[in-house]
Amino acid sequence: MTNVATLDSPAVTTAKPKHYRPATELVHIETSTDPTGGPGSTVRDPYNAASVPIYQSATFKQPGAHGSGEYDYSRSGNPTRSHVESHLAKIMRAQRAFVVSSGMSALDVILRLVKAGEEIIAGDDLYGGTNRLLGYLSQYNGVVTRHVDTTEPLAVMEALNPEKTRIVLLETPTNPLIKIADISAIADLVHQQCPRALVVVDNTMMSPYLQKPLMLGADIVYHSGTKYLSGHHDLMAGVIGAKTQATAEQLYFVINATGCGLSPFDSWLLLRGVKTLAVRMEKQQDNARQIAEFLINQGFRVHYPGNPAHPQYELHKRLSSGPGAVLSFETGSTEVSERIVEATKLWGISVSFGCVNSLISMPCQMSHASIPAHVRQERALPEDLIRLCVGIEDPQDLLEDLENALHEAGALPRKSLG
Template sequence: MYEHRDTRCIHGDLERPAFEATRAVSFPIYQTATFGHIGFGKSSGFDYTRETNPTRGKLEETMSSLEGAVDTCAFSSGMAAVSACFELLSPGQHIVCSEDLYGGVIRLFDKVSIKNGLSVDYVDTGSRDAIEAAITQDTAALYIETPSNPMMNVADLRACHEIAEEHGLLLIVDNTFLSPYLQNPIELGADLVIHSGSKFIAGHNDTISGFVSSGTPELAERIRLIHKTTGAALSPFDSWHVLRGIKTLGIRMERQESNAQELARWLSTQPGVAQVFYVGLEDHPGYAVNASQARGAGAMISFRTDTVEIAHRVLERVKLITFAESLGGTESLITYPMVQTHPDVPEAVREHLGITDTLLRLSVGLENVDDLKSDLSQALSS
């Protein structure tokens, strides 16, 4: 009904059922494990919260509206959402995956998926040739992060869709870094879209959650079966938390991106900073592709310092910015990927990707950008 995403963040898609007869402006928390039956063979549509819950349903409807999805399932974490996608695959099948991605997903592949009979090849998914060279007769899925974590590499989603369609692959895209406010992979051919809802969607560093949005009814049915059967459904209270956070997604993304644009340009001029990775900078290799498939560059910056001593000094000295894992909240966070998000990645692979002891990742928040510059300036100074 409504074309503008900032309106959908607040109201969802009003053409879909809202499940709430009282029309409460703040959607209620249905904190119940079970629901009474109307009569024999009759149901209100809700039986048991692991399967369906009105609060979670409202959140899922809002996410589907934002992603242009047939259906969305809300999970207890981003990793639970990723795990559900790989439950679609069978032993003996093969996945082609972005080589630069969240370390927890690499751990899932290397410690769990391989044990379950799946095989994985990590490639530069910014290169069409690299993707096609990795595809075998057993390949069933192409898994993409764009922009990637933490090196901010960009994959061409249209090209990935063409490859997936040609070879009959499931195209799975992690859209966490840009959120549905700035990028909609289903519109570009993705079959499934994953979010760590703990990040920009919830937006306040206070709730863990995850989402899988499905592009077709068949996939939606399969994911929902996995969702209710494996049991990693988001609780009613956490669903309400995320639903409250998502109302301000648009205005937060706009301010955080504005801050990140200015901060990335400023960092590029600072002594002690060797390189800045931000897809909103014109000299970024993926700038043009990202601009063609997304409505913005987001609020994630990685940068390399001249020495490891400078990197450690920044982590020790920041005051306004918090040295912590995670990203996407109102508060700016700085992370040391080598130690915090990617410690399970083999050292040789980290070196190949550029995840070294001088690399820092910055999630830009809502603070005044001049205060963020002052904090980083004092932290960088010798």
Template sequence: MRARSVLSIGNYASLMKYRLLRNESTFVTSKLTSAEKRMRQLRLPERIKPSNVGSPQSQSSADFILIRQNMTDHFTHFGTAAIHVGQEPEQWDMNQVVPPISLSTTYKQDRPGEPKAHDYSRAGNPTRDVLQKNIAALEDAEYCRVFASGLAASMAIANMLKVGDHVLCSDDVYGGTQRFFRRVSVPQHGVVASFVDLTNLEAFEAALQKNTRMVWFESPSNPLLKVVDVAAVVAAAKKFNSEIIVVVDNTFMSPYFQRPLSLGADVVLHSITKYINGHSDVVMGAAITNSKAIDEHLLFMQLAVGAIPSAFDCFLVNRGIKTMHLRMRAHMENATQVARFLESNPRVETVLYPELESHPQHKIHKKQAKGMSGMVSFYLKGGLEESREFLSNLKIFTLAESLGGYESLAELPAVMTHASVPLEDRIKLGITDSLIRLSVGIEDVDDLIQDLDQALKKAIPKLPKELM
């Protein structure tokens, strides 16, 4: 059964038609294949500039309730939008309530070189279209492009940098992102990369260079959960050079708790694998923006590089996203109780969770976000041996990398997710052998706390007398 074309923001067909009309006097299109036309039409500008330069505004709780009105006049709350935006039955031949999986790799054309919407599934797919529209709405954005993984999305964004351009990253950014910049972008693409603590605004401003073209950070960071004042960093970057593109990895928060575009960011990055999908069964990434120029670049990267997700994976995420608002509330409720338990436990040195008043950037977190996910990090009173013993004795928490699924996970960043970070840098950052990262799931919280308690007691059976 053939699906009708999906009418979405930044619709691929409209974009191609516009460019074809714009460029038809420049070259003879009738002699080109549709793929050649697309490659000719998607020539990128010399320098992509962000479109939303200005004074960023702080987010209030109300900012998270309303969904962009030009998306639809009916879906004004997050949960309703997550379920309905892009899912309209009328767009399909049989009015399917659940968007179908479009597995076709190719599409019939009425005339040579004139597809209805798509000509090849790498360039566009109806199942992917509806997912991109949905994610864009939830981030209160105009455009979204999904990729085969979070790092594939990162690569597509970073490809806006030219030889000699400087990218300034937060110092404790995800290990895979560090590895990409240090071992791919710098040696192979001629990009200059440096890393700085973005919670220190003075240090950030001092690290900006004449050739800085991109600022890249997570908030909260992985795994130390440091909170960056997004609006302040954006303002400082734009003051230094209005053409700097600010990229915020919002994976740890999800659009339910934080929307960096409304704080002035130019691009939001997600590992869809995590909270947006929420079921640990899909690897996917997304780049979201309000800039047409940036979106055209991302669309070009989907076509030219081909790191796009399958229709089936898009279907799975499109299903998982519908419960995101419910899952995120449960993650936060459980994680808050877990963090408070750990903070009161004599076997724990320090707990890192932005919702706790003890967190160094708690006030900034409360200013720019409406809550926090299930990510909790803490330092054991011990070393590598105690950490391994603790992780080995967990019964409900699974020792595994990744995060954001309904199940609870625990890991040791120093030898797992951040093992690719040089030892000297890990020690300097505080990613020590006693740092544990939890992804608190949505199980019954009493069971989770009991599991942590028994594992802590087995890892550190005896306490100093003054702590007993």
């Protein structure tokens, strides 16, 4: 087996790859035909395949009785997985990257760095699954989570405990209220006040194409690769990026010990999806801008960082290169919102986001239903909130379908888009 005592993992790339513009980086995957691997390579490829091969093998033959092969067992490492990890490390600007079985597995790996008696600081607007896992740690592992308004760096600073704080967990934009946390300012405060604490950012909403938290001061970044990175909702995956080798070694130990590394085939699917991230994201956020503008013009309260009226519009522009393709809006009535969601034809009623097709949901009844109602109320999460995850369809079709649903639900008087 891989030597977990020294926390070595296969196919570690040591040479720094050349950085191109974002869209080029996503498509260009470094490979090597050098039998020794070669500088900056990921996996030896004697056949120079144009597409990374799928090494669908659970185990690998060793050169001798003491092992010493680069790969021995796919739980510990696999060439296909190494390819996608090296590629993702490059585009996230991470020292090391890892791919695991889901976004929640990624968070679980990270939170295993927290010991009983230590504390986590997290936002007050979180994905329901994140909230559920934090609740489990509190109930069974003796890990306290302090929820604060992460849009206020001073609120984070006031919750810091130099002896106990181990992780500061940020979503930005948050899901589903699209609130923005100042990653740079918070990271500076945390590193000054609690040098042993790690700033962790869930970057799923933006993807590495639009935002790179490790370059903004974060220590760990993670994604649900099920979303934008794969883009087609045909696999489950989680991605973790570490800023330092020391942190990466801690994360790899957990991944190897628990066996949650991504399978070879899903690694190949994820790598294929990443190549088209730029074209998908550009189209999706362009569509989202048009949807947001339409809803704003109809008088709805819209949560979207591309809206100049968003309270943190300028901050988001400083942190990211685009507003993304997820927005939410309020109707003022839970019953009206239910009718809108059920009246759409093109917008699929579904949890998740980041897919090429558009999705609609009411978070309080679906993705965030695991958060108790009184907690949702305390955190000002509106029960009538509708979340739109915009795809790559023709925007006029999406607008017409949404407008028809608004009319059928009684949320708008009948009139043409014009």
